[in-house]
Amino acid sequence: MDTQVLIAGAGPTGLTLAIELARRGVGARIIERAATPAVGSRGDGLQPRTLEVFDDLGVLDAVLAAGSPQASMRAYAGGRFLGERRMSDWQEPTPDVPHPNPWMLGQDRTEGILRDRLAGLGVRVDLATELVTFTQDENGVTATLRRNGVQETVRASYLVGADGGASTVRRTLGIPFEGSTDESIRMLLGDVRADGLDHGSGYWFSDEHDLRSGVALTPLPGGDLFQFACPLDATGTEPSLATLQAVLDRYCPDSAPRLRELAWTTVWRPNVRLARRFRDGTVFLAGDAAHAHPPTGGQGLNTGVQDAYNLGWKLAAALSGPEAEAVPLLDSYEAERLPVAARVLGISTALLRKHVAGDADAHRRGAETHQLDVGYRDSPLVRDTRTEPGRLRAGDRAPDAPVVDADGRAIRLFDLFRGPHATLLTFGATAADTTVAEPGMPVHPVLRPGERATASAVVDAEGHAFSAYDVADGTAVLVRPDGYVGSITRSLVSSPSGA
Ligand SMILES: Cc1cc2nc3c(=O)[nH]c(=O)nc-3n(C[C@H](O)[C@H](O)[C@H](O)COP(=O)(O)OP(=O)(O)OC[C@H]3O[C@@H](n4cnc5c(N)ncnc54)[C@H](O)[C@@H]3O)c2cc1C
16 A cells, blocks of 8 residues: 555645544545645634644644634624624633634634644645546555646555545545535625724624625634625626625725725635535545535534544544454444534525525524534444433533642643543542453543542542533543543442432
8 A cells, every 4th residue: 555544635624634644643645636725714713613623633722822712793784883793602611611612713724723733743735636536446445646747546545535515536436415506696705905994893784775785894813804705696797806895885885995905705606515425435525525515604614624533533443453343433434424414504504594584693603503512422333321311421522621630730631532542531439340441541530529549540629520421430431532422331330320
């Protein structure tokens, strides 16, 4: 094999997957058709669950330093100020959710941070290198690449198509991309500078007589650019600075801000599609290659990052472990991610309908877009018999909690989970069944205050860990490498609550 995993496409999905593989020592090659990294803010809203993934990948500090919270929007009608409101209500962090609010950062800058992290792991994106076609057999894939007109043949154990909505990988496999493209709706989007606007706020400039139609300008962190978005007539003109200015002038007669320096622009059509399968043999689809979203709801980039985060550890385990274990792990990728993508498409499509109908709340986003409630309870990997409503179950996101380590330092459960490994938590001083822990897997007893901490134990000084995991003493909880509960093993000693 020339490489263990060939990744086609270096957008956020491909980059996340490459980091996941590289930090596990898997030989991954990531190729990108474009000669230079993409420019443009596109997916500029990072959801809370993505921030948790970025924490695990080691890029959260850079993302927080480069980005900013969502700005509130100032609404104007015909140039007259109407009021100011937030796109979503500000949430205070809680012990189990340390990053409850979306974070804004232009997609090109997020990708830059991911590329830097990948380079730190010794892997560089092969730019100007296109996947042309491939064939597969039972041992892997033979791919044809093209770089500067020169063809190259590469053998890989696995191929992942992270090559966007027009995916060559999906098309080569002939996997249907089911859904629709609505040609009657067009959105004009761009990154511009605007004279006369405070960059600390977002703006909604609407028609004096029709508050439903207008232009949104949202500030992009790390400079003075705004992301410009407005619906276009079906027969609208080409995207240009003059077009954007003319649209703005229409909504703010006499008082329109002056736009200048169009850094990026596109005309976007709602394309809402889901691949019928996410896997064919040794080939996988991830990100926009598997599901295309409307930008309403800010889900596309986030869902792609989660796909990659779900697939990375499974591919690494399949490549290093016995074949018998590889089959259920690799099968579980589609079983876990396809229903999530279908659900997320439903959420963003409902928001798109609100937007098109001119619903005043179309720009507001609720907790359903945060992806913290994504889980895999129906996964074939789940081993748990707990079914009580409201209780944490296998397949759920493993909550965070503040704890104290054996040296008396305040740390978090997420500190224990960070890294490429799975983690076993055992609760209380009562003996727990630790047989699910594989050799080398960190095992951390979570003790109640007053119990004696050994080297790897932590003390649940404020009671948040016991309450978030909702378990009795002696329970063992396996946390998968991607931060979901893999199994909950009951106490070896029977407890009255039957946890
Ligand atoms: C205007 C707009 C606003 C958006 N807003 C949001 C938002 O707020 N939040 C959000 O989460 N998402 C948003 N999105 C969606 C988000 O941009 C996408 O979901 C995200 O880019 C998908 O990432 P990806 O890596 O799967 O695919 P892409 O980013 O499309 O990357 C695929 C890469 O593969 C490369 N490629 C294609 N074919 C080949 C080939 N044959 N060989 C090699 N390389 C190839 C492409 O050049 C590209 O770089 C928005 C999108 C748009 C257009």
